Amino acid sequence: MTLADSLKRTARFLASTELAVVLFLAVAVLAIPGTFTESRTLYAHPVFLCLLGGLALNLVLCTVRRFRSISVPVLILHLGVLVVCGGVIARAFGYVATVNIYEGTTVDTVYRWDLKKDAPLGAALTIQRINREFYPIPVKVGVLKGDVKDALHTLKTGDSFGAGPYRVAVDSLEFPAEVLKLSIFHDGRLIGSCDTAGGRTLPANFPYEFKLVAFQNPVLKRLWVDLALSRDSAPVAAGTAEVNAPFIWNGLYFYNTQVGADKMGMSFAGMQVVRDPGRPCVFAGFAIMGLGAILACARRLRKDL
Secondary structure: OOHHHHHHHHHHHHOOHHHHHHHHHHHHHHHHHHHHOOOOHHHHOHHHHHHHHHHHHHHHHHHHHOHHHOOHHHHHHHHHHHHHHHHHHHHOOOEEEEEEEEOOOEEEEEEEOOOOEEEEEEEEEEEEEEEEEEOOOEEEEEEEEOOEEEEEEEEEOOOEEEEOOEEEEEEEEEOOOOEEEEEEEEOOEEEEEEEOOOOEOOOOOOOEEEEEEEEOOOOEEEEEEEEEEEEOOEEEEEEEEOOOOOEEEOOEEEEEEEEEEOOOOOEEEEEEEEEOOOHHHHHHHHHHHHHHHHHHHHHHHHHHO
């Protein structure tokens, strides 16, 4: 057998449907652990990347070999699959890092899970404020006029009640301090605010005080953090981050994954920092595949008609 015959035979094998099926099954089987667990290290393993690269090569050779007989929609589908494969391979050059940061403090290193150690973030990350939004919370508010108990109101945050000529709006219940914030109106005009911790911006002659008597356990509606990034003490970016709405800067995705408090009651935010260079390619590939699928369906419908 000549060298030319060997090359042709090898090319036919690399472009064969049989090899495509074997590679696809191998990739699918190896992807199962990452699908049902939080571990993504397998997707960056050389074996998995080689199998994915082999599948992409098989698709390219198959497309070139049968180019004239393949319809335009199928060619677009093939292109979309190749772009997705390229994006997945590019993701191997990204990383996932985590860090816990106390509210009002700054860090400049994160724990890189691929390196198994702390590494520089490239900027100083500050958690300015941890924000919580709850569904309306049932509360009982006691009203005092001087030292005399004037009334007891049962309502939900967001509602209001009357106190003499005034209207009192129950704005929110702050946690973990358990402080109720209220706004006071007179004749429809805001005259000030106060809270059950003693803070107030009301006229000196305002006769009422308010106490939080009881409340039901709140149900969290939304959780997010205000953050800022700086370099050499100079601000470079600021925004908000939450679980499904990351803050994006310089190719990094900042997710707020948890909020907690230590034994001293100090609040901290758990942040996940992700660099994913293949993300745009993966989404672009899916869009191209979607276009190819639509064109293929339209072509089939035209034939049926």
